Amino acid sequence: MPNERLGAAMAAGGWTYNGLADKVEVDPKSVERWVNLGRTPRRATATLAAETLGEDVHALWPALRQARPARAVSPELVALYGQRADVPVSAFADMLAQANEHIDVLVYAAVFLHESYPRLNDVLRERAAAGCAVRIAVGDPDSTNVQQRGAEERFGHGIESRCRLALMHFRPLAEVSGIEVRTHATTLYNSIYRADDQVMINAHVWGVNAYGAPVWHLRRSGEGGMFDTYTRSFDAVWEIATPVSEG
Structure with missing residues (x-):
């Protein structure tokens, strides 16, 4: 399912797949999959991309709102x-x-x-x-x-x-x-x-x-x-x- 919010944010800022890919240091095909297939990048990459676009990372990729897994056992x-x-x-x-x-x-x-x-x-x-x-x-x-x-x-x-x-x-x-x-x-x-x-x-x-x-x-x-x-x-x-x- 396409990520329409991401596509709209890129279009509003004049970003191409190649341009955003260069900025966040990934392959342009990865950016294309984010938009057209609704793929979710790794958290660090998604955060950098969102900052580049001036958007909230969770608005672009709601799946990242899910809490990270808790430690099974605290070292303390x-x-x-x-x-x-x-x-x-x-x-x-x-x-x-x-x-x-x-x-x-x-x-x-x-x-x-x-x-x-x-x-x-x-x-x-x-x-x-x-x-x-x-x-x-x-x-x-x-x-x-x-x-x-x-x-x-x-x-x-x-x-x-x-x-x-x-x-x-x-x-x-x-x-x-x-x-x-x-x-x-x-x-x-x-x-x-x-x-x-x-x-x-x-x-x-x-x-x-x-x-x-x-x-x-x-x-x-x-x-x-x-x-x-x-x-x-x-x-x-x-x-x-x-x-x-x-x-």
């Missing part, structure tokens, strides 16, 4: 779990214990960590003593967003109680050198557990408790990837979180 993806309950608690603990520079935790409560790994505070103290910067942000139990999450997950005041319990667990660390503990009142789209260049992301799903929502384990691979997206998110929340004292 270490593992994907259907729900947090599938992740061994040791995976979180081991990752944090291996950190040398950064530990960042952004949650509402995550009391499963202390319940399943009683030495968590000791590990955090040890990492801080070794020079690792530790930042812990837990949900403010009195905040509207925490209370709303409880209603959405049909957990009621339970989530508020768990936030208070998490704060009780982490509060003794507030005065430890190298460790900061804060509370936040933000909408929590994902819980973040970062250790140096690795991070566990517990995605949140409306109406589903965190233990039933997916987790992806990422390892940083260059700048501007998913890992950096989540660490920037943590930093943004940290800036507006409220410091906790030991008292």
Whole structure:
């Protein structure tokens, strides 16, 4: 089927098959097939041809609007779990214990960590003593967003109680050198557990408790990837979180 839009654009600009072919460095027969047979050139060639004609590439070749195939696997993806309950608690603990520079935790409560790994505070103290910067942000139990999450997950005041319990667990660390503990009142789209260049992301799903929502384990691979997206998110929340004292 002829590409009438392309033929009209060429005619309006006085372009011949040979002229456009020379400009985009293809055989004139290729340009003829674009017009008369409706063939679609490679994206880079089509883009150059459209720029030459002063047209929108997608107007000339609508097929190029189709999204490029997604990568089957991101180079940053270490593992994907259907729900947090599938992740061994040791995976979180081991990752944090291996950190040398950064530990960042952004949650509402995550009391499963202390319940399943009683030495968590000791590990955090040890990492801080070794020079690792530790930042812990837990949900403010009195905040509207925490209370709303409880209603959405049909957990009621339970989530508020768990936030208070998490704060009780982490509060003794507030005065430890190298460790900061804060509370936040933000909408929590994902819980973040970062250790140096690795991070566990517990995605949140409306109406589903965190233990039933997916987790992806990422390892940083260059700048501007998913890992950096989540660490920037943590930093943004940290800036507006409220410091906790030991008292």
